[in-house]
Amino acid sequence: MRILIVTAGSRGDVAPFTGLGQRLQQAGHQVALAAHDRFADLVRERGLEHRVLPGDPLELVRARTAAPSPDAAQAVFAAFLDELGEGVTAAVAAGTDILLTAFGPAPLSRVVADGFGIPSLGVYLVPGVPTREFPPPGRPVTGQVSPADNIAAGRELLARTASLYADVLRRLRARLDLPAATAEAPGPPDDWPICHGFSPAVIPRPADWPATTHVTGYWWPATSPRWQPPEELVDFLGAGPAPVFVGFGSMTPNHERLHDVVAAAVKRAGVRAVVQSGWAELGPVGDDILVVGDMPHDWLFPRMAAVVHHAGAGTTGAGLRAGVPAIPVPVLLDQPFWAARLHRLGVAPHPLPLDELTADNLTATLRSCLDGSTYRDRATELARLVRADDGPAVVLSLIAQLHGGRGQRP
Known part of the structure; x- marks a missing residue:
């Protein structure tokens, strides 16, 4: 089966997927990793196919930092997302049976997977589903917060993300000949499978997460076989x-x-x-x-x-x-x-x-x-x-379910 992993961002957003990709290959799958061009060697030296995503995360950080106003910074990011959507589309078009997506590009990846009629699966490095048990990453916390505060903050963060991606997703849907959404959902549907690549010893799986949301254990970065310490x-x-x-x-x-x-x-x-x-x-x-x-x-x-x-x-x-x-x-x-x-x-x-x-x-x-x-x-x-932990084992099991269901969500 041809599996595509899509990720965007810094080296830390790419490296763990090299280890996951190697494990999927060992199970007999063909694995490609779509990431920015600066990480091409990181991917290829681990024996995986690299598919290029446009943009440079370092230049994006610098451009947003140098923007003269918040609106200008937002415009820089919107242009980056537009290019990223095109890149994900091209990466999938190169031959894909199942798409695995990191948290950042997930809204784009889900739309592209729908456009190509293939199943998709979230592979998140950070908690990406609201819960009453802790506040969402990226949300400043001061003082004591209640379970109700935590779940509200998580939903608010997803709603802000949906608003940030809304225009880009509308244009992407049009390019893929998908029907326009009446409103962008503030997150994935509860039946969309998501694997979180960290240990339950570090963050136990919240009891209020949907049944299709998992904590698998870490996906450790693969080391280049040619690397030697200086x-x-x-x-x-x-x-x-x-x-x-x-x-x-x-x-x-x-x-x-x-x-x-x-x-x-x-x-x-x-x-x-x-x-x-x-x-x-x-x-x-x-x-x-x-x-x-x-x-x-x-x-x-x-x-x-x-x-x-x-x-x-x-x-x-x-x-x-x-x-x-x-x-x-x-x-x-x-x-x-x-x-x-x-x-x-x-x-x-x-x-x-x-x-x-x-x-x-x-x-x-x-x-x-x-x-x-x-x-x-x-x-x-x-x-x-x-x-x-055996983090990749849960991912492999879900891939088998997705493939066996011929694209239907488990």
Whole structure:
């Protein structure tokens, strides 16, 4: 069966689907992964077919940031969505029997799948269905909130998303000769199957989710068979005690300020650090600092004493898998949600939002994380649970149901 996985965004939005794709291939399916062109090598080196989606997520972030007004920023995003809809259509047209879609492009993907008469399935890296049990990722939370507040916030977020996509979806329906919707629904129908690629040990499946909504366990990124650790990194790791990792992934904050904050905190805390430059182009200088580029977290994180990161979904999962304590420094979107979850799970101190990060509070938090064994013991315990999951198995089972139903939803 020809399976297409559609995702959009940063590296963290793509990498987990390489592992899921490999598992689907091992089960005998033909798998293509549609993602932005900057991730073509990431996909192909893992043995998957790459189908190009237009746009560059880094340039999108920069363009929206530089927009002179909220309306201008909205126009930039609308143009991006229009191009993305065309890209998803072309990717499906290249040969697809079942479409799997990440959360971001899901509204587009569902319409395109309907246009081609093929079944589709949600494969989400973050909770994407409203629940009474917790507020939706991306929703600021202050103080105590009730179950009613949580479900209302989740529905409001879906309604805002529907409004954001409405014009683009109308144009996409017209291009695919689909009947116009009377109004864009504020989310997928309850009978549309969705798999969430995180562990139930991290977020137990809410009791009020529809029966077709699942928590499967993580889909771990696949590692390129050609990858070898740089000699400089191996030498650095062997030259002293385990360092801490510092990286903010696809975030693009003021890197000049971060240089100084990270360098000072590493020195004051008396630790060594491996710093991943990322989109922020971090490059702090210090005798006990090594700056590196992209590399597999499944190799690097188990060799760290702790990981300081932006609490993106993928990096959060990698840290949990490695069994090392975290210091979450959230910036936006779902990151505060994951940062709070890490603290609640007992593997991290209180989060340090990036706009509040200073050399003093990072130093103090590093020491509180590393002094004593409480965080590491809990991280070790949780890692055993996370590693025991078989995330792709549920996806494979649902694919079999969709195929057996000849496109009918289970």
